[in-house]
Amino acid sequence: MNVLILGRNTINAEIEKVMAGEGINTVTMPDANWITKFKGEPGNFTVTTVAGENSFTSVIITESPQFEGLRAGSGLSINLMDDDETGKLFAASLKANEKIVILLDYSSEPSGGETPEYISAKAINLAQQLAEKKKEVLFLSKTVKSGYIAGFAGDDNERKYKEARNAGVTFVKYEDLTLDYNEETDKFKIEANDGVFNLIIETPYLISLASKETPQLKNISKKLRLYHRPDDSGKFFLYPAFTTRHGIYYLNPALVMPDKELSIKQLIPSIIEDMTVTKNDVYQREIIRGWQFPEVETDKCAFCYSCFRACTHGALEPDIEASAMKIIESECQACGTCMAICPGEAIKRKGSIEPAAQPAAKGKCKIYCCENGAAAAFDETLPFLGEYGKTINCERVACGGSISTDRLALDFRDYETIIVACCIEGSCRHIDGDKRACKQVLRTAELLKKAGLENRRIEVIKVSGFMSNVMKDNILCLLGGQI
16 A cells, blocks of 8 residues: 655654554655645545656545634633643642633634534543642533544543533533633633523633634645535544545544544554455445445536535546546445435436336325435334324435425325425535425425415425434324324
């Protein structure tokens, strides 16, 4: 294997050493600007520089982000990601009633911004350590991170919060917050509201941060086509060291685990193990797990790049010769995003056959369920719908947002009620699938009104796979039934 290490970091030498011990050749490139072209798939990435072309099995990004303290007027908070700064607090002598305040999810910018999970994990770990040293710690955050493993692989996130609380950390989840700095007292004044109570506290020990995306990281994510949201700076990587593109890894211990040395020892082997996956495993994934990868019907593809921009796994590439997009199966996760977003419906699951229309009796209900969420809730709901369950025709779709307005309108030839069950807003793996579903339902409702068919009903239900009770209540309500 030939691996590219991309970025400037003191851990590069350690990575090279570990890789060499496993018989893996590495090439270190400190500056992404050297790359003029990047293409390919896991096991066969082609990197073009002014010096020529090189092939790499995988890429490991080590470029470090930058962080600074949060500014409030002329005051600058202690930088949460600066271990030297936070380390001084362990020996600091706090006066009576003085508290160390850790503040997350706050920005002086109008757009605000949620603190990334890896930073929250580090903050919880620091809060617990300070509390164990008998420091009074107040932890303020707008959100509670339940989906991120705080600290080490295998830990339960709630257990980490519990350990911190038991050590003496006070957690406060706020809705609104203002921050000021008093130059005379050299203290920060925090006013927070949780929707019911107000909290006012002054402290000289405020720990927070403002992330500052470096041009180098932005350049890397662009050249390697890593999914990147401008409102979530630098968030193109996943815990513990994987990015949104298979075969490309992001390794920076400061962002992953509190213990840097343990981080390297644990993460490099996991990266090496993942790199050894061959293309044959793509076949195994499809057969064993029942995945059905999508394929592009080139005669229908408009080459609009909608799927290219939407795919979070970098699994779509332009095929210039065919004037159409193509799927890189070794990167594809079979999530169905490309199928849901394709305006020409040119992407289908392999071997899929358009089912023949099966008209139902008049007065029945048709429900479209997103196969990634609502379908599971419907399966659990069906036994409790009684006679109503027999009147419902359920169709599973890749995404609720993939249902066209025309398709919904035609359904009213056979049904009086149409339900589109999609994901909760902000939780849709197809980016904005739930929003598209709502818009299509609204358009259909307008068409019905213009046609004088206001008696026909069309509704959207937003549920996850675990919200069977919500699904049941909504269906019974729409169909006029009662429990």
